[in-house]
Amino acid sequence: xxxxxxxxxxxxxxxxxxxxxxxxxxxxxxxxxxxxxxxxxxxxxxxxxxxxxxxxxxxxxxxxxxxxxxxxxxxxxxxxxxxxxxxxxxxxxxxxxxxxxxxxxxxxxxxxxxxxxxxxxxxxxxxxxxxxxxxxxxxxxxxxxxxxxxxxxxxxxxxxxxxxxxxxxxxxxxxxxxxxxxxxxxxxxxxxxxxxxxxxxxxxxxxxxxxxxxxxxxxxxxxxxxxxxxxxxxxxxxxxxxxxxxxxxxxxxxxxxxxxxxxxxxxxxxxxxxxxxxxxxxxxxxxxxxxxxxxxxxxxxxxxxxxxxxx
Numbered sequence: 001x002x003x004x005x006x007x008x009x010x011x012x013x014x015x016x017x018x019x020x021x022x023x024x025x026x027x028x029x030x031x032x033x034x035x036x037x038x039x040x041x042x043x044x045x046x047x048x049x050x051x052x053x054x055x056x057x058x059x060x061x062x063x064x065x066x067x068x069x070x071x072x073x074x075x076x077x078x079x080x081x082x083x084x085x086x087x088x089x090x091x092x093x094x095x096x097x098x099x100x101x102x103x104x105x106x107x108x109x110x111x112x113x114x115x116x117x118x119x120x121x122x123x124x125x126x127x128x129x130x131x132x133x134x135x136x137x138x139x140x141x142x143x144x145x146x147x148x149x150x151x152x153x154x155x156x157x158x159x160x161x162x163x164x165x166x167x168x169x170x171x172x173x174x175x176x177x178x179x180x181x182x183x184x185x186x187x188x189x190x191x192x193x194x195x196x197x198x199x200x201x202x203x204x205x206x207x208x209x210x211x212x213x214x215x216x217x218x219x220x221x222x223x224x225x226x227x228x229x230x231x232x233x234x235x236x237x238x239x240x241x242x243x244x245x246x247x248x249x250x251x252x253x254x255x256x257x258x259x260x261x262x263x264x265x266x267x268x269x270x271x272x273x274x275x276x277x278x279x280x281x282x283x284x285x286x287x288x289x290x291x292x293x294x295x296x297x298x299x300x301x302x303x304x305x306x307x308x309x310x311x
Contacts, residue, residue, distance in 0.1 A: 051089050051090065051107050053095055055215050063261075066291070066292055067289075071280055079280070079281070089103065095113070095264070096160070099265065100162050106165070106269070109262055109264060134258050141260075157262070163265040164264065171237070172257050172258065175231070177243045179229070180229070182229065189208070192208070193208040211226065229249075231255070235250075236299045236303040
């Protein structure tokens, strides 16, 4: 009897424990909710001021315009542009100084605008007819070992106080629209020619007077007789200026088969950018010019047919 009593006692204690444990758990204070994760710190947005040396047209849109759009897209909006065309902030010949001095963050300018100040630009842009094709030009700029030309050129621009993002190859340069015929080298003697860089230097050696004027003033300068002839960009750009209305003579081939334009960045701005955004700018510039050049070459072929019909 005593043993049965003990067994009943132990059973009662065990049953009470089984019932009490979940009851106690149910009555315990609720577990506090985890603290919310801190909101992610917004990534810094870099608002950069940009100016081109070019007038707004399709060639600009296919190259520089595409560079701006693409870099904004690839950065997820972390790069944003305040965009200006030639003359809105500074003149075309002042772009490199504006970038160096921090007036502009980024600019696009052909090296021919500062050949007298940075002699290396003579090789990068305006040595007329120095390469037979684009492949040779790209090997010279990007693939020579132990140092390609772009490495040497970047050092020369760094000494001046600007960072070279990329040298982009775009359109030809040196087709001539003129109000007088140019049938031989002798016809350059006394010619009032709008040109610059090495191309202008060669023409000057042939007896031409080299006159500087902005692209937006070429039509007026030809109309007034301030110039007799002009070099500017490729034939499709010349066509868009409607120069054939007053300049009935078109002389080819171009003196530079693929001109080069420099994307210049203020060094302080460049050093402030994270490495991924630096790479995005380089990639966007290279892609824009590679794709834009193909569109320009095709358009030049189509425009050449229009010259045959209108001149």
